[in-house]
Each structure stands twice: as structure tokens, then as C-alpha cells.
Amino acid sequence: MRSSRALAVPLRRLAKGIRPVLVLLTAATLAGCPELDWGTGKSEVQAQKGAQLIRDYGCGSCHRIPGITGADGLVGPSLELIGRRAYLGGVVPNQPETMVRWLMDPQGVDPRTAMPNLGLAEDEARAISAYLDTLK
Amino acid sequence: MIILRRKKPSVYVVATLFVLMLLGIVGGVLFVYLGLYNVSALKQHTQPVYAVVDKALRASISQRAEEINAPPLDGFDWQGEGLRLHRDNCVQCHGAPGVAPEAFALGMTPVPAANARMARERSVSELYWVINHGIKMTGMPPWKYRLSERQMWSVVAFIKQSAYLSAEDYQKLVASLDTPESSGGAAASPARASTGETPEERGSLAVQQYGCVTCHAIPGITGAAAHVGPPLGGIANRAFIAGVLPNTRENMIHWIRSPQEIDPLSAMPGLGVTEEDAENMASFLATLKDKRP
Numbered sequence: 427m428r429s430s431r432a433l434a435v436p437l438r439r440l441a442k443g444i445r446p447v448l449v450l451l452t453a454a455t456l457a458g459c460p461e462l463d464w465g466t467g468k469s470e471v472q473a474q475k476g477a478q479l480i481r482d483y484g485c486g487s488c489h490r491i492p493g494i495t496g497a498d499g500l501v502g503p504s505l506e507l508i509g510r511r512a513y514l515g516g517v518v519p520n521q522p523e524t525m526v527r528w529l530m531d532p533q534g535v536d537p538r539t540a541m542p543n544l545g546l547a548e549d550e551a552r553a554i555s556a557y558l559d560t561l562k
Numbered sequence: 563m564i565i566l567r568r569k570k571p572s573v574y575v576v577a578t579l580f581v582l583m584l585l586g587i588v589g590g591v592l593f594v595y596l597g598l599y600n601v602s603a604l605k606q607h608t609q610p611v612y613a614v615v616d617k618a619l620r621a622s623i624s625q626r627a628e629e630i631n632a633p634p635l636d637g638f639d640w641q642g643e644g645l646r647l648h649r650d651n652c653v654q655c656h657g658a659p660g661v662a663p664e665a666f667a668l669g670m671t672p673v674p675a676a677n678a679r680m681a682r683e684r685s686v687s688e689l690y691w692v693i694n695h696g697i698k699m700t701g702m703p704p705w706k707y708r709l710s711e712r713q714m715w716s717v718v719a720f721i722k723q724s725a726y727l728s729a730e731d732y733q734k735l736v737a738s739l740d741t742p743e744s745s746g747g748a749a750a751s752p753a754r755a756s757t758g759e760t761p762e763e764r765g766s767l768a769v770q771q772y773g774c775v776t777c778h779a780i781p782g783i784t785g786a787a788a789h790v791g792p793p794l795g796g797i798a799n800r801a802f803i804a805g806v807l808p809n810t811r812e813n814m815i816h817w818i819r820s821p822q823e824i825d826p827l828s829a830m831p832g833l834g835v836t837e838e839d840a841e842n843m844a845s846f847l848a849t850l851k852d853k854r855p
Contacts, residue, residue: 490796500852501801503792507779510789512678512725513829516804519659519726536827538806 469556476557479550488541492561502541509562515539525555603671606770606784616785619697623688626695630687635719638712644720646739647713651705656680657776660729660822662831668773670701676776678790678829681725689718729829765846768839777830781850791830796852804828814844 477494480486486497490504511520517536518524527534529551532541546554593599606612638644648658655667655674667674680689693714696704705714727735758764766783769775775783777790800809806825807813816823818840821830835843 500796500799502805503800504796506793507789510682511792512676512682512777512790513728516791516825516829517827518728521726536805536825538825538827540802540805 472553472556473560474557476553476555479546479554480557483544483546485554493557505558505561507562509559515541522555522559525558526551529554603669604767604771606671609784612784619700623692623697624685627685627687627691630690632686632690633715635686635715635722638716638719640716640719640723641735642739643713644716644718644723645735646741647709647717648720648724649736649739651709652677652717655701657831659724659727659732660829660831661732662833663773665834668833669771672700672785673770673773673776674702676773676788676790677721677724679776679788681721686718686722689721690714693717728827729831730827761842761845762849763846764839765842765844768835768843769846772833772835772839772843774833774843794847794850797850798848799852804830811844811848814847815840818843 480491480494480497485491486494486499488499488501489497490499490506491497492506508520514520514524514528515532515536518528524535526548529544530546530548531543532539533543607615653661654664655670656677657663658677662668663674684692692702693709694704694706696702709717724732758767769780769783769786774780775786775788777788778786779789779793779795780786781795797809803809803813803817804821804825807817813824815837818833819835819837820832821828822832
């Protein structure tokens with residue numbers, strides 16, 4: 427995260443410089459195709475909401491989570507590349523649905539697990555799952 | 563320098579290149595004939611050699627798999643034929659959810675990829691291509707003359723579906739087969755991986771020799787970049803093992819030897835690790851301290 431802040435200034439300058447070019451290009455492209463994907467689809471908005479929820483619920487006190495400042499807990503496993511992990515809690519195959527189930531009710535998945543039930547609502551669990559899915 | 567430059571610098575460049583090339587060839591020949599490269603399968607390739615070979619392997623497979631037209635997999639009986647063929651021909655080397663490969667397979671170099679990993683990371687056509695052709699110099703046999711095309715697609719369908727199976731689901735499916743004799747499973751005869759000076763060194767070798775690298779990313783171990791289980795970097799500082807057991811040396815040894823005794827639902831299989839090797843592995847894992855970012 428520190429590096430992204432260091433990059434911000436030169437990037438902003440660059441953006442200012444190429445703005446006129448971009449405006450022209452955009453105008454030209456828009457004329458041709460009405461639907462453009464700017465990469466801020468629903469899932470990205472979801473993921474950003476998820477990141478905020480991860481901060482609010484303090485998941486970082488137990489997990490190391492890339493992209494979340496101060497998330498360096500060592501109680502549970504690191505969530506680095508969690509999107510690639512084959513099993514959650516070492517027990518269920520990692521799929522969007524099982525992730526939501528795991529987040530809402532870890533003991534329902536593995537009665538012995540030390541991950542607590544944090545009382546997440548389903549839409550919260552979905553948003554968090556969307557963020558975790560970007561870590562791969 | 564000024565004098566040299568007047569006298570056609572290109573001559574010196576060419577001469578230097580020529581000498582370097584000659585040295586390269588002589589060096590290469592000596593390297594081969596003096597047997598300098600260590601072919602022992604007890605040690606993984608060096609990191610640069612591993613990286614190059616691994617890249618070449620992946621590129622070769624994905625290039626050739628592009629030409630395959632995969633049929634829709636719904637048409638294949640993955641729960642019956644696919645599961646049975648996989649259990650009888652593949653589990654011995656690649657394992658299945660909660661089932662370890664045979665002892666001999668854990669000692670292979672390269673060690674066969676964990677089933678869960680290929681299920682998630684390989685496309686349907688890549689799986690089919692590898693099953694059909696095998697992979698030279700790895701020990702992966704080609705099945706072209708042993709399985710029919712339909713059988714190979716059934717195996718592919720099973721592998722893809724196995725990504726959705728927990729260890730428990732898998733056991734249930736196998737039990738429902740009409741030929742439910744068990745196969746694979748933990749190593750029958752205990753292996754021993756105890757060369758090395760210190761317990762940590764012996765442990766680091768044992769972690770390779772028992773195939774832990776097929777499922778875990780482990781810092782400092784060449785080729786250990788799989789994400790079937792959690793990454794083991796920082797495991798020394800982790801509060802729990804597998805989220806259920808306080809992280810003490812005794813518990814770690816117990817976990818490594820029999821994960822299912824601790825968490826019956828766990829997808830990590832028992833690998834037939836001896837007490838001594840597990841002790842060394844625990845010593846090695848204790849060196850994997852968390853590095854604060």
C-alpha cells in the first residue's frame with residue numbers, strides 16, 4: 427500500500443498530461459460503441475465494500491490480508507492468495523458459495539474450527555467473499 | 563582506447579564474442595562429460611533450472627492443448643466410470659480429496675501434482691492432453707494406448723468435479739461404487755528422510771520427500787508454490803495449527819503424522835511420516851518465522 431501512495435503523484439501528473447488526448451479518444455470511441463466497460467463493474471464495487479467490511483469487523487486481528495492496512499494477525503492462516511486455495515478451513519472446497527457459508531457459520535462447516543462466528547449478514551459475507559476472490 | 567577505436571573496434575567485438583562462445587561450448591562439454599549436474603532425485607533442481615524447466619513444461623502443454631476440441635463433459639459418467647478409473651490408475655500418484663498418494667510417488671522428482679491443484683489450475687483440454695500424451699522425463703505415463711478416448715474424458719470430468727468434493731464427499735462416492743475396494747492411502751512402509759547436518763536441514767529435505775510441496779507454498783523450498791492447503795510461511799508464529807490445535811511442537815508433530823486424528827474432516831491426508839521425520843519437519847517449520855511487512 428505504501429508503494430501505491432508513492433506512485434500517486436507521478437501518476438496524477440501523467441493523467442493531467444494525457445487528459446486532452448483521452449477526451450478526444452473517448453469522444454471518438456463513444457460515437458461508435460454505446461456500451462463500454464470501464465472495469466468498475468458490480469463485482470468491483472462489491473469487492474470495495476468487502477474490503478471496508480473486513481476493516482470494520484477486524485478480521486485483520488486474526489489474519490494477514492493483503493490490501494488491508496494493519497491486517498497482520500497470526501491466529502488464523504494468512505489470506506494471501508486465498509482465491510487460489512483449494513479448501514477452506516482445510517475442509518470444504520473453496521467456491522463462492524462455500525466461502526459465504528464459511529464466513530457466516532464456520533462451525534457449521536467444521537465444528538472444531540477456532541474461527542469464530544462473527545454474525546455476518548449474507549450480503550456482508552457476499553461482499554467480503556468478492557474481495558477475497560480478488561486475492562489470487 | 564583512442565588508438566584501439568581507430569583500429570576497427572568491430573574486430574575486437576567479434577573476437578571477444580568468439581572467445582566467449584568457445585568458452586561456453588568448452589564449459590558446456592566439460593559440464594556434461596564430467597557429470598557436474600547432480601541427477602539425484604533426493605534434491606530438487608536448483609532454483610533457476612527448476613524455473614526454466616517448469617516454464618517450458620507449462621508452455622508446451624498449454625500450446626498443444628489449444629488444438630483440442632473438448633466435448634461437453636455432462637455426457638460423461640464422472641461418478642462411476644471416471645471415479646473408478648481415476649481411483650485405479652491415478653490416485654496412486656496424484657491422490658484424491660483426503661487420500662494421499664502411495665509412498666513411492668511421494669519420492670518422485672518432479673513429484674506428481676496434487677489432484678486438487680490440477681483440478682483447479684488446469685483447463686479441461688490441458689488435462690486431456692496430458693492424460694493422452696503423458697509428460698517426458700517426469701514419470702507421467704501416456705494413457706493413449708491404455709484408456710479409450712471416452713474413458714479419458716470421463717477421468718477429466720471426474721478430476722474437474724473433484725474440485726467440488728470434500729474428503730468426506732469423496733469417501734461416500736467411492737463407497738457407492740460397485741467395486742469399492744480401497745486403494746492408495748497412506749504410505750505402507752515408513753520412509754526415512756534423514757540426511758543432512760542439522761534437524762532443520764533434515765526437515766527441509768523431508769518436506770520435499772513426503773510431497774508436502776504438492777499442496778503448500780513453503781518459503782525456501784524450490785517448487786513449493788501450491789495452494790491446496792494454507793501457505794506455511796510464518797507458520798512458526800501462527801497461534802493454531804489447521805485452525806483447531808494450539809501451535810506447540812508436540813501438536814505439530816502429531817498433526818504432520820495424523821491430520822485426521824486431529825480433525826476428521828481435514829482434506830490434508832496422513833502421509834505415513836515417521837516420528838523422526840516429523841520431528842525434523844517440526845524443527846524446520848519452526849524456522850519459518852513471520853516477516854512483518
